[in-house]
Amino acid sequence: MEQFSSKLLEDAIQSFQGLPGVGRKTATRMVLHLLKLDKSQVENFAQSLHKLRLEIQYCTQCHNLSDQPICNICADQKRDATIICVVEDVRDVMAIENTQQYKGVYHVLGGKISPMDGIGPTDLFIETLVDKVNGGIIKEVILAMSTTMEGETTSFYLYKKIQDASITISTIARGISFGDELEYADELTLGRSILQRTPYENTLAKQ
Amino acid sequence: MEQFSSKLLEDAIQSFQGLPGVGRKTATRMVLHLLKLDKSQVENFAQSLHKLRLEIQYCTQCHNLSDQPICNICADQKRDATIICVVEDVRDVMAIENTQQYKGVYHVLGGKISPMDGIGPTDLFIETLVDKVNGGIIKEVILAMSTTMEGETTSFYLYKKIQDASITISTIARGISFGDELEYADELTLGRSILQRTPYENTLAKQ
Numbered sequence: 001m002e003q004f005s006s007k008l009l010e011d012a013i014q015s016f017q018g019l020p021g022v023g024r025k026t027a028t029r030m031v032l033h034l035l036k037l038d039k040s041q042v043e044n045f046a047q048s049l050h051k052l053r054l055e056i057q058y059c060t061q062c063h064n065l066s067d068q069p070i071c072n073i074c075a076d077q078k079r080d081a082t083i084i085c086v087v088e089d090v091r092d093v094m095a096i097e098n099t100q101q102y103k104g105v106y107h108v109l110g111g112k113i114s115p116m117d118g119i120g121p122t123d124l125f126i127e128t129l130v131d132k133v134n135g136g137i138i139k140e141v142i143l144a145m146s147t148t149m150e151g152e153t154t155s156f157y158l159y160k161k162i163q164d165a166s167i168t169i170s171t172i173a174r175g176i177s178f179g180d181e182l183e184y185a186d187e188l189t190l191g192r193s194i195l196q197r198t199p200y201e202n203t204l205a206k207q
Numbered sequence: 208m209e210q211f212s213s214k215l216l217e218d219a220i221q222s223f224q225g226l227p228g229v230g231r232k233t234a235t236r237m238v239l240h241l242l243k244l245d246k247s248q249v250e251n252f253a254q255s256l257h258k259l260r261l262e263i264q265y266c267t268q269c270h271n272l273s274d275q276p277i278c279n280i281c282a283d284q285k286r287d288a289t290i291i292c293v294v295e296d297v298r299d300v301m302a303i304e305n306t307q308q309y310k311g312v313y314h315v316l317g318g319k320i321s322p323m324d325g326i327g328p329t330d331l332f333i334e335t336l337v338d339k340v341n342g343g344i345i346k347e348v349i350l351a352m353s354t355t356m357e358g359e360t361t362s363f364y365l366y367k368k369i370q371d372a373s374i375t376i377s378t379i380a381r382g383i384s385f386g387d388e389l390e391y392a393d394e395l396t397l398g399r400s401i402l403q404r405t406p407y408e409n410t411l412a413k414q
Contacts, residue, residue: 006263006272006273006274006278006279007274008255008258008259008262008263008274009259009263009272011255011258011259012255012256012259014255015251015252015255015256018244018248018252019237019240019241020236020237020240021233021236022237026228028298028301029227029228030226030227030229031259032296032297032298033226033227034226034256034259034260035259035260035263035272037225037260039260039261041225042256042257042259042260043257043260044222045222045225045256046253046254046256046257046260047253048215048218048219048221048222049219049222049241049249049252049253049256050249050250050253051215051218052215052216052218052219052238052241052242052249053241053242053244053246053249053250053253054246055215056213056215056216056242065213065216065242066213067213067214067215071213072213089239090239091235091239094235
């Protein structure tokens with residue numbers, strides 16, 4: 001194993017090496033890059049990590065990452081609190097927010113049911129979702145899980161849990177992505193997209 | 208541009224995004240990974256960066272990164288201070304140390320002469336090398352630059368600067384790497400490796 005004679009350097013490299021997808025060579029490159037920066041820039045870097053871990057919270061309503069007890073989205077009066085989009089993790093919130101198409105609120109499960117990884121329903125924020133639904137204010141729950149086996153399982157489990165409430169339960173549309181060629185689409189997706197065909201819209205004109 | 212609603216998260220992502228080879232998605236993945244770690248681990252990470260930038264020094268003798276004014280290698284009495292291996296940067300020191308074949312000391316230039324990037328001889332630690340050579344203790348200087356145009360130029364420049372001193376000036380052997388197939392080797396390397404052929408040694412038995 002390559003070792004630097006400097007313990008300071010070694011410590012910093014070890015820190016970066018723990019990150020996902022970062023090996024020793026990449027970690028070394030990152031640390032040597034930091035040494036070329038101003039002291040204040042590296043200080044800001046260290047400070048941002050320090051503050052991140054100490055001060056960040058999870059929104060008590062939707063379990064999204066937040067700086068306050070209630071996240072910006074839940075606190076926003078302009079958003080429709082009667083529609084909840086259920087997602088697996090905070091990255092999904094970011095992805096959907098990025099589309100600027102959704103004006104409801106979220107519920108972050110914190111993962112998906114995956115017996116292979118030892119994650120069962122009790123490891124996720126499912127009870128709080130059921131409580132919200134039973135609270136009577138919610139009109140629609142959108143199940144926006146990933147289209148994997150675990151995602152589908154989680155959707156089905158949630159559906160079973162909340163199906164008796166008099167609300168709309170929907171799921172995000174599955175189909176051929178924009179820009180995809182039909183011949184490369186898998187059969188399941190293509191089959192579904194034919195069955196669930198929608199009235200023609202000129203999508204080019206919309207862009 | 209995707210934006211998290213949390214400023215703490217956003218700040219941390221921005222910090223990582225400045226690193227070489229790290230885009231926004233990778234930075235996000237890294238930061239979300241840090242959130243899963245213990246507070247103490249993230250604290251250590253922040254601390255290692257903080258200390259790195261504030262406390263690290265460059266060895267006053269060889270310009271290698273060091274925790275003290277004189278680095279471990281230069282301070283080591285068991286190393287032969289009469290042989291200097293000249294390298295471009297600190298990563299090369301690490302690479303050569305890793306072979307455990309070299310017992311001399313180093314001289315880190317801090318780069319290579321590269322007019323395209325605006326780096327001339329005065330931007331590198333060349334004068335201190337010349338001073339060492341003129342000091343009279345040095346017996347051999349090994350020029351261990353990379354085999355690029357800039358590396359060769361730097362080697363030649365250094366050679367011109369120190370050729371009048373009564374010392375041995377050598378360069379690391381060029382040739383076909385172990386494990387390489389001849390048909391894929393470039394003509395220059397292959398040509399040189401034939402001209403500079405060495406007595407047969409059974410390298411397999413050595414491994």
